[in-house]
Amino acid sequence: MSVVTVVRRAVLWVPDWPAVAAMTEAGLGADAPAAVLHGRGLVAVSAAARAAGVRRGSTRRLAQRVCPELAILPYDEGRDSRLFEAVAAAAEQAVSGVEISRPGLMIVPSDGASRFHGSEEALAEALVSAVAEHAGVECAVGAADGLLAAVLAARSSELVPSGASRDYLAPAPIGSLALAAMERVQREEVERLTSVLTRLGIATLGDLAALPFGDVLARFGPVGVWAHRLASGEDLAPPVLRRSEEDIAVEHVFEDPAERIEQLVHIAKEAAAALDRALLDAGVRCGRVRITARTEKGQELERVWRTDVGTRAGAFARHMTDRVRWQLEGWLSGTAGSSDGGKGPEPSPLVSLGLVAEDVVPLGAEQSYLWGGVSGADSRAHRALERVQGLLGLEGVLAVAEQGGRSPRDRALLAPWGQEAPPARAIAHPWPGRIPDPPPATVPPVARPALVLDAGGSPVTISRRLAISAPPTWVRLEADASDERARAANRHPSEGHVGRVVGPVWDRPRPVESWAGPWPVSERWWSEDASRRAYVQVALRDGEDAVTAVLLAYGGGEWALEAVYD
């Protein structure tokens, strides 16, 4: 193992960062009691809430009992890291480079910076005041040799003298190791390790550091080595500093507001070429391009396009020209929906156009495919899909994936094409009660009403104990909307209607040939979208030789058509 020289570092720590970030976004004041809920427990608690007795890890109900005015905010990792950028930018007013180890914690190599500011005290003061002034967040700064000592020092705003890290760490409880774990997976691993160590009677970091290195490696493997080195005040890797870079952007203001695409074709081409040049000058390429425009009425339009074309031979400029043109076309005609899922903007003349390169990576750093590049058919299909997205808006084109679930509808995962999909439920989980294969080819986006009748014509019910009141004999589905005859038949007095028909228009009753079920599925009883249903597979006789199989669900006293095996 390579030995890394111990780097003296200053750590800037914002207490309860997830709570602070959530409160900033929710517009709450810093002294409001708030907590961030993830899963079943609170993951972060604001200072005011802590003073009221709310603890990290407690349940929502417990927290609300001790502090009824507590604001419970959702957990969002993306928000945490996004808002921390502002804090990092503020810290960069005082020092030249920082490493963000995780949202809420950042590392500054202390040697150079403290020489610049005169002393470590001055550096700490400069950091705290810069962050308070520019980001409006309170933070604590500590400095020590080695990662873990510096993190612990920051939590108590201490400056540990050089060379004293080992002694400083020795009395700390073994659980402090988790503070140096920067990713969630790593943290779980470390928590497992510390629970084993506690049971072995190793309660402090000093105890762990006193153990022979070889024995720790033999017993605990790489995690043990990691913990041992940290507990001894050593370092694992030097800090990786981020370089702050200017956005690569192109802005174009039109002399006259543009109403027709013909006026803009040339501008789209020029803007794309200018962005291409700017990227080449900076020696980078980008993974996404944000296209923004302002309308005459002051509305800001914005859309992000993914791009994977290299910068060679002007291909990027051509590619972007098309995208910009389609996007502008969509905005001008009012057919492209806004990116937040609402209605499209009103068609209105555009006054400015901007292109911003995102996901910027140095040229040559991009990964190519293992076996050759993208095939011609793939890029052709991507172009077609992006064209359709320009016509229908982002949500008009969906990518599909299969995910775990019980009913056929739950097993499909749809997300706008080109956007990062929400995480899928694992297919490999057992999903007891899953409707058996074959899967149905038609699954309406929402369940349609249906009627299931017994031989006497009265509705079939299923009791809570899954007793079916009578074998289903007739099934009536919703009639096709264009079926005038069914509509007329529904209006007939023999159907029991007087006057206007409300509710679904029923098709003629179809005899049940065979059926199977009921199969109970009770899902998510702990949440608001709980459902308790019984599924029945029914084969309906349509004609002499034609049988249609359908999947029906019974829940809350109503039958619904879940899927058709057509």
Place this chain on the structure above:
Amino acid sequence: METAEARLARAREALAGVQRRVGTTRDRWEAPTLPLAPVLDQVLPQGLRRGQVVSVVGSTSLMLALAAAASESGSWTAAVGMPSLGVVAAARRGLDLARVALMPHPGAQAAAVAGACVDGMDVVLLGPRLALSDADRRRLASRARERGSVIVAEGPWSGAHASLTAVGSRWHGLGAGDGRLRGRELVVRVEERRGGLARMVTLPIEVDSSLRRGAPALAPVRSLGGAA
């Protein structure tokens, strides 16, 4: 009593069968084909030609089956105006979902969307309630011919190269309150624009996976139907 026409059709069938078996079909040079699932051999003996329009009535499974083998071998598939397409069924049929895009509600832009899809995708599935005029359909068909993509349209399509109508369907495995859907035989009427006669083809479109091993698949039964 067989009519001369029926005898001729049967002779053509036999010849086509031999050509298929030997692997030298007269039509090979005509147009490149997309791969087709073996279960559909009897439905489209000459394969899924690029540039064709196939209309399917009454069975979404059949549409998916038509697109499956091509998608598996790297083709792209778009489904326009099919909001209730069963995603899991598509995956089980063999479509590669990474290369499938859905445009469930094209609305008034149906013609433009379908046109863009025909330009860029290999197989385009069109739903039944699209705002397409007859002129739009003709334009789409000629664009598909030019681009070499295949349109599989749900519902009738005048001028389709092949029209497949699910006329009968039989399910196995359900009882009276017990069992589950297992196997399915679909009877399809095949009318080809060139072929003259309508054929009835029975295909085992759903075979229970637990039975698929061991017992060989049901041999498709063919009979000659009336004139198209």
